[in-house]
Each structure stands twice: as C-alpha cells, then as structure tokens.
Amino acid sequence: MWEPFAGNYIWNLGTNLNLMCGGNIGEVTAACAPIFEAAKAGEDAGTALYFDSWIDMAGKVLASADADLAKGRRLSAGTKYQRAANYLLTAERMQARDYAPRRKAYNDGLAYFKRGVELQGLNVEFVKIPYEGTFFTALFVAAEGVDGPAPCVVSCNGLDSMKEQIFGAGNPEANRIRGISTLVIDQPGTGEALRNLGLAGRYDAEAWGSAAYDYLLTRDDVDHDRIGMFGLSLGGYFAPRIASMDTRFKLCCVMGANHNWGEMQERRRHREGDNPVPHYWDHVMWVFGKDTVEDFMDWAPNMDLTPVIANMTCPFFIMHGGGDRQIPVEYAEQSRDQAVNAAKVDYFVTGPEHFEVEHCGADNGTFMRDMLADWMAETFEEMTA
Numbered sequence: 001m002w003e004p005f006a007g008n009y010i011w012n013l014g015t016n017l018n019l020m021c022g023g024n025i026g027e028v029t030a031a032c033a034p035i036f037e038a039a040k041a042g043e044d045a046g047t048a049l050y051f052d053s054w055i056d057m058a059g060k061v062l063a064s065a066d067a068d069l070a071k072g073r074r075l076s077a078g079t080k081y082q083r084a085a086n087y088l089l090t091a092e093r094m095q096a097r098d099y100a101p102r103r104k105a106y107n108d109g110l111a112y113f114k115r116g117v118e119l120q121g122l123n124v125e126f127v128k129i130p131y132e133g134t135f136f137t138a139l140f141v142a143a144e145g146v147d148g149p150a151p152c153v154v155s156c157n158g159l160d161s162m163k164e165q166i167f168g169a170g171n172p173e174a175n176r177i178r179g180i181s182t183l184v185i186d187q188p189g190t191g192e193a194l195r196n197l198g199l200a201g202r203y204d205a206e207a208w209g210s211a212a213y214d215y216l217l218t219r220d221d222v223d224h225d226r227i228g229m230f231g232l233s234l235g236g237y238f239a240p241r242i243a244s245m246d247t248r249f250k251l252c253c254v255m256g257a258n259h260n261w262g263e264m265q266e267r268r269r270h271r272e273g274d275n276p277v278p279h280y281w282d283h284v285m286w287v288f289g290k291d292t293v294e295d296f297m298d299w300a301p302n303m304d305l306t307p308v309i310a311n312m313t314c315p316f317f318i319m320h321g322g323g324d325r326q327i328p329v330e331y332a333e334q335s336r337d338q339a340v341n342a343a344k345v346d347y348f349v350t351g352p353e354h355f356e357v358e359h360c361g362a363d364n365g366t367f368m369r370d371m372l373a374d375w376m377a378e379t380f381e382e383m384t385a
Contacts, residue, residue, distance in 0.1 A: 001363035004032045005039035009274045009325060011050065011094075013362055018090045020365035021168030022083055031057040031087070043278045047094050054091035055105060058084045062112065074119045082116030085109045086168055093160060096279040097286045106195055113164045123176065124167070129185065131211045136193040138185040138212070139163050141172035142221060145179055151226035151380040152181040154212045154249075156205075156242075158233025158256075158360070159287060160277045162191040166232075169365055174373035180380065181222060185212055187238070189287045200289030203302035209242030213249065226250055226380050228314075230372070232360045233276070236318075236327070237261045237303055240335060244311040251379050253317035255368050256324065256360040257332035259309075262300040264327065269297075274325045276359075309338045316342040317375045319368045322349045323357030346375065 002019070005011040019028055031053050038046030065080035088109035095102040117124045123142055128135040143150035153175060155166055163184045166172070172182035186192045187208045189201020202208075209229065216222045228251035231239030236258035243252035258264075267273055268280070277283050281293050290296040316339050320332035329349055336347045348371065350356050356364035 001358045004029075005036065008039045008043055010043035010276065010278055011039050013274075013276065013359070014050075014090060014094055016358075016362045017165065018086060020362060021165045022086050023090075024083060027057055027061065027083075027087070043275070047096070047278050048099070050094050051091045051099070051101065051105070054087050055101075058087035058091070061087065065116075069119075078116045078119030080116070081112045081119065082168070085111075085113035085116060085164065088112065089162060089164060093162070094278055096282055103195070109164065110192070127183075127215070129208075129212055129215045131188075131199075131208055134197065134199070136186055136188060136197060136199060136208065136211075137163070137191070138183050138215075139167055139172070140219075141167070141176055141182045141184065143179045143181040144176050149221055149223040150179060150181045151228070151376075152183060152216055152222045153228040153230045153251075153376060154209065154216070155182050155184045156187050156209070156229075156231045156235045156238050157185070157190040158231070158235050158276075160190075160283065161233065162186060164191075169369065171230075171369050171373070174369050175376065178373050178377040180373070180376055183212060183216060187212075194287060201287045203241075203299075204245075205238040205241045206245035209238070209249075210246045213246060226383055228252065228376060228380070230254070230376075232256055233326075234258055234261060236331075236335075237305060240305055240309055240312060240316070240339070243314055243316070244305070244308040247311070247313055249314055250383060251315045251317075251376065252312065253319070253372050253375060254335070255319050255372060256327060257318050257320050257335045258327055259331040259334040259338075260304045260306065262303040264331070265297060265300045265303075273327065276326060305335060306338060309335065310340055312339050312342045314342060315344045315346075315379050317346045317348075317372065317379075319348050319350070319372060321357045321359055321361060321368075322351045324359045326359040 003012045038049040061084040065077045068077035092102045092105040125140040163186045175182045188199035193199040229239045229249045232255035236254040236256045243249045354367045356367040361368040
C-alpha cells in the first residue's frame with residue numbers, strides 16, 4: 001500500500017481508497033502534501049486539516065469541470081464532477097459524526113456524483129428500496145450484452161463505505177461487462193441511510209437484505225432465479241448472514257471475511273488490528289445507534305456468523321487479503337470451515353505475487369474485484385447448464 005503518511009494507517013488507507021475509487025495521482029499527491037505534519041499527531045488529531053485539504057482539491061477540480069461545461073464539453077466535465085465527488089466523500093468519511101461541515105460535503109458529493117454520471121451518460125439508475133415503512137437508496141447498474149433478464153448481485157457496504165465508492169472502484173462495471181447486473185445499496189448504517197435517513201445498522205442484516213431481494217423481484221430486467229449477495233469488509237459479515245437467513249439468494253461472495261466481528265471489537269480495545277476510520281468508537285456507536293461504548297460492547301457479540309452460517313446452502317466464495325491489517329485471515333478460515341451446507345465453498349487468500357494483500361484490496365483494487373466477478377459469472381452460468 002502507498003503510505004504517504006508514515007505510521008498513520010488510517011490516513012494511508014483513506015488515501016489509497018480514494019485512488020482505488022478514481023482519484024487522480026497528481027491531485028491526490030497535491031491534496032496530501034499540506035498535511036504531512038498533521039498526520040504525525042495520529043489518526044484522530046488533525047482530521048479537520050485532512051478535511052480542508054481534500055475540500056480544497058475538490059473545489060479546484062469543480063472549477064475545471066465548470067469551465068468544461070461552459071464550453072459544452074459534457075464528457076470532460078462529467079468525469080471531473082465524478083472525481084470531485086470522490087474527493088468530497090473522502091473528506092467527509094474521515095470526520096467525527098458531530099463535525100458540522102461534513103454534512104454539506106457529503107450532500108455535495110452525492111449531487112456532483114449524480115451530475116457526473118448524467119453528463120457522461122453512464123449506465124446508472126438511482127433507485128429507492130422499500131424498507132419497514134420507509135426506504136434506503138441504491139444504484140442499479142444493468143448488465144451488458146444479455147438477451148432478456150440478467151442475473152443480478154446485491155452489493156452491500158462495509159462499516160464505513162458508501163455506494164458511490166463501490167461504483168467508483170469498478171465493481172459494478174466488472175460485473176456489467178460479464179453479463180451481471182448490480183444493485184449497489186446504501187444499507188442501514190451506511191451512506192445515505194445513516195446520514196440523511198437516520199437508519200441505524202443492525203446485526204440481523206436479512207431485514208434489509210431481503211428487502212433488496214424483494215425489490216429486484218419487481219424488475220423484469222432481472223432473472224429472479226439468479227440473484228446473489230456480495231459484501232466487502234463488514235459486508236463480509238452481512239452478506240453471509242443474509243444468504244444464510246434468506247436462502248432465496250443463489251450465491252454469496254465476500255471481499256474480506258468478517259466471521260466474528262463482535263469478537264474483533266474486544267480485540268480492537270486491546271489494539272489488535274488497525275481501525276478503518278478515525279474516532280473509531282464514536283463511529284461504531286453512530287452506525288449501530290448505541291449511546292455508550294459499554295452499550296455497544298454488550299451488543300457486539302450478536303455480530304457473529306457462527307450460529308447461522310451452517311444454514312447457507314448456496315455457493316460461497318471467500319476472498320481475503322493475505323496481509324490484511326484490520327481483519328485476520330483466521331476469520332476467513334472460520335467462514336470457510338463452518339459453511340458446511342453450502343453447495344460449494346471456494347476460498348482464496350491473496351499473496352505478494354498478486355500485489356494486493358491489504359484489507360479489501362486497498363493496495364491495488366483490481367485483483368480481488370475481477371476474480372470475484374469471474375467467479376460470479378461462472379457460478380451463475382453453471383445454474384443454467
């Protein structure tokens with residue numbers, strides 16, 4: 001992983017995720033340069049300076065996009081609006097929940113992402129998923145080159161990711177060109193669901209996972225007999241939980257296993273494993289609607305696949321980074337060994353030869369993504385044989 005901030009894993013992770021989601025190396029380098037000294041104080045101190053530097057870069061890219069648009073250069077403007085949105089969301093993701101400027105940065109990021117998509121004419125539909133009397137939002141990216149209804153995968157976030165980042169990282173595009181549609185959701189506890197709709201996360205993820213499945217049943221461009229579930233990072237808990245509790249899902253795959261996230265929280269209290277975001281304990285309380293760390297820690301043991309994963313009957317693919325500094329490989333092994341009733345269990349841990357060993361491929365972003373897309377395409381194809 002590129003580590004411009006010596007000894008500061010969280011700031012380095014955020015920067016690498018930005019690159020993976022479409023950041024420009026020259027712009028990213030320029031955004032990092034003013035905050036090298038601030039990074040030395042640790043991951044929490046100086047996050048406001050991190051925010052300011054990325055917001056400044058977003059403003060410069062937006063000015064360039066506006067100039068393109070004034071000349072009628074819609075495609076050039078669109079790519080820049082989308083890239084500026086990435087910078088705005090990078091700035092926002094790293095802040096404590098009570099940092100007031102984050103709200104405008106987040107909503108500006110959503111608006112410029114949508115504007116960029118529309119100007120480029122990208123294959124993205126903005127949709128709402130009915131859920132317990134309200135809704136959460138998603139992006140639907142339709143498959144390419146399929147006659148009739150196409151197989152589809154529901155893609156969920158981890159603890160701190162957003163649907164726009166998943167799109168920017170190319171996961172839906174990797175699926176699209178292989179004949180698979182993707183429903184990229186901001187499930188409760190993430191993205192718009194948390195920030196704008198007030199929907200907290202929950203351990204019984206099948207509540208929102210099944211809602212996403214039910215939504216896909218309303219679409220005549222989706223093959224209702226070939227719907228799968230995908231998750232990355234904490235989605236490595238959510239996706240298998242959903243596929244174990246709602247056996248309508250015909251496959252499940254994860255990028256970064258997270259078999260017993262509840263146990264991992266106790267280990268993190270003892271500084272085992274790196275955190276993904278600054279202000280970590282406040283962040284998890286926000287995501288899951290807990291008032292105190294003690295309340296959160298009492299609840300966290302629910303986030304364990306051990307009681308349910310034997311219910312999974314669909315094909316299951318587990319990919320994990322061999323050098324993951326957040327979630328040890330042992331949790332991937334637990335998911336592999338306990339999914340005893342899955343139709344098949346495929347398992348792959350990356351090594352140095354793949355140039356992608358960090359958490360969810362943050363040091364590369366292509367190897368796991370493409371292997372997962374290949375596996376889904378092949379597994380869906382087996383279902384029609």
